[in-house]
Amino acid sequence: MLEKPSKLRIALISGTVIGAVSSIPGISLINCCCCAGVWLGGVLALYLYKKQLTEEMPQLESSDALMLGLMAGVIGAFTATIINVLILFTLGPVEAELVKSIAEKVLDRLVEQGSMTTDMVDLMKEQIDQSIRDAGNLSNIFGSLFIALIVYPIFTILGALLGFAIFRRKTPPPTTVSP
Amino acid sequence: MTLTHRTYLVVVLLVAAWCGGILLAPALSGSMPGVSSALYACYEPICHQIDARSFHSDGGKLAVCARCSSIYFTFLLALIAYPLFRRLSEQSLPSRFWIVVAIGPMVVDVTLNFLGLHGSTLLTRAVSGGLFGLIVPWYIIPVLVEAVSQLRSQLLSRGGLFYARKAQ
Numbered sequence: 001m002l003e004k005p006s007k008l009r010i011a012l013i014s015g016t017v018i019g020a021v022s023s024i025p026g027i028s029l030i031n032c033c034c035c036a037g038v039w040l041g042g043v044l045a046l047y048l049y050k051k052q053l054t055e056e057m058p059q060l061e062s063s064d065a066l067m068l069g070l071m072a073g074v075i076g077a078f079t080a081t082i083i084n085v086l087i088l089f090t091l092g093p094v095e096a097e098l099v100k101s102i103a104e105k106v107l108d109r110l111v112e113q114g115s116m117t118t119d120m121v122d123l124m125k126e127q128i129d130q131s132i133r134d135a136g137n138l139s140n141i142f143g144s145l146f147i148a149l150i151v152y153p154i155f156t157i158l159g160a161l162l163g164f165a166i167f168r169r170k171t172p173p174p175t176t177v178s179p
Numbered sequence: 180m181t182l183t184h185r186t187y188l189v190v191v192l193l194v195a196a197w198c199g200g201i202l203l204a205p206a207l208s209g210s211m212p213g214v215s216s217a218l219y220a221c222y223e224p225i226c227h228q229i230d231a232r233s234f235h236s237d238g239g240k241l242a243v244c245a246r247c248s249s250i251y252f253t254f255l256l257a258l259i260a261y262p263l264f265r266r267l268s269e270q271s272l273p274s275r276f277w278i279v280v281a282i283g284p285m286v287v288d289v290t291l292n293f294l295g296l297h298g299s300t301l302l303t304r305a306v307s308g309g310l311f312g313l314i315v316p317w318y319i320i321p322v323l324v325e326a327v328s329q330l331r332s333q334l335l336s337r338g339g340l341f342y343a344r345k346a347q
Contacts, residue, residue, distance in 0.1 A: 029227075031224065031225060032225075032226060032227035033246070033247075033289065034225065034226070034243075034246070034247045034250055034308075035224075035225040038225075061325075061326075061329055062322045062323070062325040062326035062329060063325075063326045063327075063329035063330045063333065065322065065326060066323070066326040066327070066330065067330075119229055119231065119232075120293075123227050123229065144224070147220075147221060147224055148224065151224060151225060155225075158315075158319060161318070161319050161322045161323055161326070162278075162315065162318055162319065164322050165272050165275075165278070165318035165319075165322055166275060166278060168272070
C-alpha cells in the first residue's frame with residue numbers, strides 16, 4: 001500500500017490562500033463573518049488533501065484533518081502577516097494614499113449603485129485607513145502575528161474537521177474510540 | 180476519566196472561555212478599561228464589531244457582532260447539551276443535509292443583504308448564526324474525539340518504536 005501524500009505541501013497552498021484572503025484589503029472583509037476566510041481555508045486544505053489520495057493509499061483519517069488544519073492555520077498566520085508587511089512596505093505612504101483615494105471612489109460608486117450598504121463601505125474604508133496607519137509599526141506587526149497564531153489555527157482546525165465530515169466516504173467502516 | 184471525556188471537557192472549557200471574553204469586554208469597560216480594550220482588540224481580527232449590528236450588555240457592545248455572538252453561544256449550548264443526547268464515543272455523523280440547513284440561512288441572509296435585495300436585521304443575523312452554532316458541534320465533536328484518539332495511538336506507537344530501537 002502506498003504512503004499518504006505529504007501534508008506540508010497542501011498546508012502551504014491553503015496557508016497561502018488563507019494569508020492572501022486575510023490580508024488583501026477588501027477581500028479580507030470575509031473574515032468579518034466569523035473568520036469565514038480562515039475556516040474555509042481549513043475546508044480547502046482537507047478537500048485538496050482528499051483529492052490527492054488514491055485507492056492504493058490508506059483512507060483519510062480524522063487525525064489527518066486535525067494536523068492539516070493546524071499546519072494550514074500556522075502557515076496562514078505567518079503568510080497573512082508577511083503579505084500585510086509586503087503590501088505596506090511596497091506601497092509606501094504616497095502610493096498608499098493614491099490607492100486609498102481610488103478605492104474610496106470605487107466604494108462610493110458601489111453605494112450609489114445599491115450594491116453595498118454604507119456601513120459596509122465605512123468598514124472597508126476604516127480597514128484601508130488602519131492598514132496605512134499600521135505601516136512600519138513593529139509592535140503592531142508582532143501583535144497581530146501573535147493574535148493570528150492563536151486564532152487562525154483554531155478556525156482552520158474547525159474548518160478541516162467540518163471538511164472531514166462533509167467529504168467523508170458515505171459508508172465509513174464502523175469504528176469505536178478506545179477509552 | 181477517559182481520553183474522550185478529557186477531550187470533550189477541554190473543548191467545553193475553551194469555548195466557555197471564548198464566550199466569557201465576549202461578555203467580559205463590555206462588562207470591564209468601566210472598572211478595567213485597559214483589559215476591556217485588549218479583549219476588544221483580540222476579537223477585532225475576526226469580527227467587524229459594528230455597534231449597530233451588535234448585542235449590548237452593561238451599556239457596551241459585545242466583543243463580536245450579533246451573528247458571531249449567536250454562533251459562539253449556541254455552539255457552547257450545543258456542546259454542553261451534546262452528552263445528554265449522544266454518547267461521546269459515538270462515531271457516526273449526522274446526515275450532510277443538516278450542514279446545508281446550518282449554513283444555508285446564513286449564506287442567504289448575507290448574500291441577499293449584500294445584493295441589496297433584503298436588509299438583514301439583528302433577528303435574522305441572530306437566528307441564522309444561532310442555527311449554524313447549534314448544528315456544527317454534532318459534526319465537530321465525533322471527528323475531534325476520533326482525531327485525538329488516533330493521534331494519541333500514533334504518538335504511542337512512535338514512542339514504542341523509539342524505546343524499542345533504544346533498547347536494541
